[in-house]
Amino acid sequence: MNLPSCQLFEGFSDGHCACFLEFIEDMACKKGDWLFKEGDTADNLFCIKNGAVELLTSLDDRVELPITILRTEGNFFGTSALIPPYTYSLSARAFQDTTLAVINRDKLMDRINQDPELGYIIMSNLAKTFLDRLKETRQEIKIHFKSLIKVMQY
Amino acid sequence: MNLPSCQLFEGFSDGHCACFLEFIEDMACKKGDWLFKEGDTADNLFCIKNGAVELLTSLDDRVELPITILRTEGNFFGTSALIPPYTYSLSARAFQDTTLAVINRDKLMDRINQDPELGYIIMSNLAKTFLDRLKETRQEIKIHFKSLIKVMQY
Numbered sequence: 202m203n204l205p206s207c208q209l210f211e212g213f214s215d216g217h218c219a220c221f222l223e224f225i226e227d228m229a230c231k232k233g234d235w236l237f238k239e240g241d242t243a244d245n246l247f248c249i250k251n252g253a254v255e256l257l258t259s260l261d262d263r264v265e266l267p268i269t270i271l272r273t274e275g276n277f278f279g280t281s282a283l284i285p286p287y288t289y290s291l292s293a294r295a296f297q298d299t300t301l302a303v304i305n306r307d308k309l310m311d312r313i314n315q316d317p318e319l320g321y322i323i324m325s326n327l328a329k330t331f332l333d334r335l336k337e338t339r340q341e342i343k344i345h346f347k348s349l350i351k352v353m354q355y
Numbered sequence: 356m357n358l359p360s361c362q363l364f365e366g367f368s369d370g371h372c373a374c375f376l377e378f379i380e381d382m383a384c385k386k387g388d389w390l391f392k393e394g395d396t397a398d399n400l401f402c403i404k405n406g407a408v409e410l411l412t413s414l415d416d417r418v419e420l421p422i423t424i425l426r427t428e429g430n431f432f433g434t435s436a437l438i439p440p441y442t443y444s445l446s447a448r449a450f451q452d453t454t455l456a457v458i459n460r461d462k463l464m465d466r467i468n469q470d471p472e473l474g475y476i477i478m479s480n481l482a483k484t485f486l487d488r489l490k491e492t493r494q495e496i497k498i499h500f501k502s503l504i505k506v507m508q509y
Binding site: 336 | 493500
């Protein structure tokens with residue numbers, strides 16, 4: 202088994218890759234399967250090997266707001282597993298039949314405690330991912346405000 | 356001089372605090388001073404010692420969209436200085452007369468290269484900060500959608 206190509210693993214040495222392979226497990230899921238729900242305890246981080254996963258949030262009991270669909274090998278989600286309070290902030294559902302690499306938080310954290318450099322690389326990659334998502338989300342808000350301004354001008 | 360109380364420094368040992376003090380510099384600015392503009396190269400990270408700083412983005416040439424006002428000692432901004440491509444994603448302006456602790460990226464990165472554990476702590480704190488901001492920003496989008504649904508229902 203090879204380590205999936207993934208932004209979170211960028212900058213890994215061969216040694217880091219080898220130790221990661223020890224605690225990654227594959228998981229197959231069917232279209233429509235829930236992987237986790239918003240608010241669940243976040244024990245695992247997931248990386249797409251093939252297939253597609255939808256991330257979404259609930260507006261209320263009846264309405265779901267889709268956030269994104271991850272379709273590319275190496276896309277990862279469930280990153281709340283690495284950040285206190287370790288609670289998923291979105292829900293995840295298989296958008297089609299999908300194979301995932303599952304990374305257990307406890308095993309990863311044990312490894313990071315032994316090798317802070319591994320932790321530094323992962324957390325740097327994670328911070329970059331969050332900043333990119335934050336920029337995208339702000340961009341959406343800008344679009345909302347621009348629409349609002351247009352409506353108010355007419 | 357003491358290290359300002361700041362979420363980014365949480366989990367620091369006394370040794371980490373001492374080495375940080377070596378490359379933090381104080382900077383005074385007047386109400387209305389620009390600290391940086393969106394798109395500028397991000398060379399420095401800033402931490403509020405006293406005063407207040409407004410973060411904002413441009414909707415177009417004429418309209419500014421305020422994102423937040425940081426008013427509390429230890430609030431920090433300019434975090435793009437720690438993440439490639441090292442470009443500020445928002446603009447920052449002193450909201451009143453303000454004193455800042457300025458942390459130079461190159462000096463910090465030199466130190467992290469010598470001490471990956473320091474890097475792990477900072478990047479973990481940074482990832483947590485970004486995730487918190489991402490959740491807040493998604494919450495704003497939820498509010499926009501809820502308003503939109505209400506408008507469409509009437």
